[in-house]
Amino acid sequence: MDDSRDAGLEPIPIPPATVKVVETDDTHGLFIIEPLPRGFGMTLGNPLRRVLLSSIPGTAIDWIRIDGVQHEYTTVPGVKEDVVDIMLNIKAVDIRSASDRPGKLRLEVDGPGQVTAGDIMVSSDFEIVNPELHIATLDSAKARLTIEMNVEQGRGYQPAAAHEGLPIGVLPVDAIFTPVRKVNYSVERTRVGQHTDFERLILDVWTSGAVSPSEAIRQGAQELVEHFFRFSTVTDSPTEDSGKPSWAAAIPASQYNMVVESLGLSARTLNCLKRAAIHKVGEVLEKSRSELLHIRNFGERSLEELDEKLELIGIKHPELRIDEMPSSDNESTDSLDLPLEDSTFEEKSEA
Structure with a gap:
């Protein structure tokens, strides 16, 4: 078998799509996004245009x-x-x-x-x-x-x-309110090497000057990401209506995916969360107050600290408000303020 012929049939690497700024000023910008898989020109262009015209603050x-x-x-x-x-x-x-x-x-x-x-x-x-x-x-x-x-x-x-x-x-x-005055888009065929089934998205944006066209596109893209992110949390199990709002739909994706280390928690509270396999802010928010208090060595003091840190980034979790919730039996554990390595103290004292 001719190896050279086989090598010629191997697909060439497809470069990732890039955004090229053709021209821009305070009120007008022309942008080209390419190469895109076939069909993605309109898939991206249409919702981005609609968001730019309706949803930019x-x-x-x-x-x-x-x-x-x-x-x-x-x-x-x-x-x-x-x-x-x-x-x-x-x-x-x-x-x-x-x-x-x-x-x-x-x-x-x-x-x-x-x-x-x-x-x-x-x-x-x-x-x-x-x-x-x-x-x-x-x-x-x-x-x-x-x-x-x-x-x-x-x-x-x-x-x-x-x-x-x-x-x-x-x-x-x-x-x-919208600073975007007009948006046009068009889709053209383009090629990558010998492949001709790719598309180029051309985006023409006019604004009032309150925001630049580039900034408008950044905000519009972020708006779409925030909404599409909701689908990334879909599971195979039927969703039961618990009467509680979904935090994934209530806060920006950037906050939901923020690592708990970014909150500036004490080592004790942070270690408790990580030991319970809680690594993101969103995972904290999806837990109820009782679920958090059932984490070993995580008591009322840790709960209060967590609530304060979340409030600093603009998130208020009603179940974490200590003054609104009944006290928990875990409070006595937290008042000992034991390091993690001394977590067997209670068992020894009972013995």
């Missing part, structure tokens, strides 16, 4: 208060635009936020002259991305326009009608 103005104005169907003395036009212009203000907290902005201008988004006074937490945006025109020397604006964090689009029970004088505004 952003910042927007959701209501305003104009001095001297009780409702939107009126005018402001000395201002060319009526209140509805002013609200439509404010709706288009793009904001970059340095935090995830809501806040307030303020606009105070005297006429005459053009009023733009750059005239809005902002705190260090916020930045106006499009300061050239026209808001109003003051056509009188006596004209004065004072507007208080409420800034919120959110995803997607929130119509003004979603606000209920606002006091008189507070005018709800349509809030466009």
Whole structure:
């Protein structure tokens, strides 16, 4: 048999898919992902496009208060635009936020002259991305326009009608939270060596400038990973509804898969968990309070420490709250504060 012919039939190594940045700036980016197995161009492109357009968090103005104005169907003395036009212009203000907290902005201008988004006074937490945006025109020397604006964090689009029970004088505004304005994708055939059944995904992304196209793609991909991760916890056994939420669905995958060493636990508590084959934060969360207390040498003090460390990373496990739960018989074991190598102390003393 001809070995050279056999060698020629061996498949060539397929390189992993890479993301190439063709062009990018503050508001537009063109990206190519290749090589992908056949069918994966649309499999990746379609959900990524949908997530980019709907689920990237952003910042927007959701209501305003104009001095001297009780409702939107009126005018402001000395201002060319009526209140509805002013609200439509404010709706288009793009904001970059340095935090995830809501806040307030303020606009105070005297006429005459053009009023733009750059005239809005902002705190260090916020930045106006499009300061050239026209808001109003003051056509009188006596004209004065004072507007208080409420800034919120959110995803997607929130119509003004979603606000209920606002006091008189507070005018709800349509809030466009998503910083992604447009996404196009296309799929082309490509080759790797002699193999021609591969695909290239071309992704075109436009944003408001509040986030860069590259950052939007990173956030969109992470969002998909977080949701697809839920399927990685599926088991062969039928799931019984225990009435408890699934922690895999309640926290980010990065936290669920975090190793317990990252919590900064004491050596005693950490060794107890590892000896019970608990190596990840998610494995801790899936345990009930009683199950944790049944771990040898793991008592109330260890439970309290674990609860404090979890709270530091933003996780509150209701079953670990000692002040809300009855005491356990294991508390006396924990109060001895014995090292692991002295775990036979109780047995000897009983003897």
